[in-house]
Amino acid sequence: MPELPEVETTRRGIAPALLHRSCTGAIVRNPRLRHPVPDDLDATIRGLELGSVERRAKYMVLRFATGSLLIHLGMSGSLRIVPATTEPDKHDHLDILFGDTALRLRDPRRFGLVLWQDGPAPHPLLAGLGIEPLNDDFDGPWLHRAGRDRKTPSKLFLMDGHQVVGIGNIYASESLFRAGIDPATPIGELGPRRCTRLVACIRETLQDALAAGGSTLRDFVSSDGAPGYFQQQYFVYGRAGEPCRKCATPIRKRIMGQRATFFCPRCQR
Structure with a gap:
């Protein structure tokens, strides 16, 4: 999607x-x-x-x-x-x-x-939609407050549209890799510094995807008929068994919230 x-x-x-x-x-x-x-x-x-x-x-x-x-x-x-x-x-x-x-x-x-x-x-x-991740009010302190005391895995929190909007499976996986956070880590266990780092990586990932015209997902093309190319930059998504682009450890796959989740067991803690 x-x-x-x-x-x-x-x-x-x-x-x-x-x-x-x-x-x-x-x-x-x-x-x-x-x-x-x-x-x-x-x-x-x-x-x-x-x-x-x-x-x-x-x-x-x-x-x-x-x-x-x-x-x-x-x-x-x-x-x-x-x-x-x-x-x-x-x-x-x-x-x-x-x-x-x-x-x-x-x-x-x-x-x-x-x-x-x-x-x-x-x-x-x-109605009831969450914060926009590219808006200025989405920052480290906001994420730390919103996630405090929650046991929800970080990836599922990012994909919850009542919390943060527009971050689906691909960009949640890629953002968490860039931030060095295991997708299963409860959002409430992230301190202020890691929250600030994660917000920066989410913004960076989304901006990189925008610069690449998005990802080609099934039939997706932009308004001029051109496909997106961000999929060529994936660090983890869809790369189970392939070497991590940073440490060469094989990328792993697990199911979270009925969705495939990809991560590097060495780079993400």
Whole structure:
């Protein structure tokens, strides 16, 4: 599933082409996504100017004067900017039109969603989400306070969207390797110094992934159709049995929270 860097890469790709343009409608070819696309989407957004293109966790938020359009890419979705006259492919389920330009949603597995929220209030799906890891208020002291006395393994804490948003399996594994922390170490056992180190490594990992255009996960491509390349820089994810890039110890795999977890037993304590 696309994680924060993939969604942010997409946001940065589509925003320049669409900001402050008037929406000329929507073409819904298949409304049967994870949640049905609203029947009145075309009438709702037609004539509205797009004020901003934002990201909250792994959701894209297109804000208009009367409300916002919430988009999630699911497991295999992508958003691309194409000429409005471009013939759709089989899995191109939705176009948001801006004159001669279309924002096209392609979603082979149909696990994505496109929902409308009236007014300035955030959509209920965004309620209760945790802190953004690239925001200034995400720092060592915050992590130390939030994790204090908790026995939750550090990796599962980072992947809990009610605590920190947008950090999925790949980037949690990679961040913990860079910080030298065993994924199973309870978050409450990390002192202030290790929390500060972990926050710095999370930021570094996410920024490196953004610079590489994200990771290629199944069908993920950015808004211009280019794949992400961060997977070529993985230290541990998906490398079970391969030598650690730092110490040559074989990378190990364990299951945590029903997800595969990769780590170096020598570099991570």
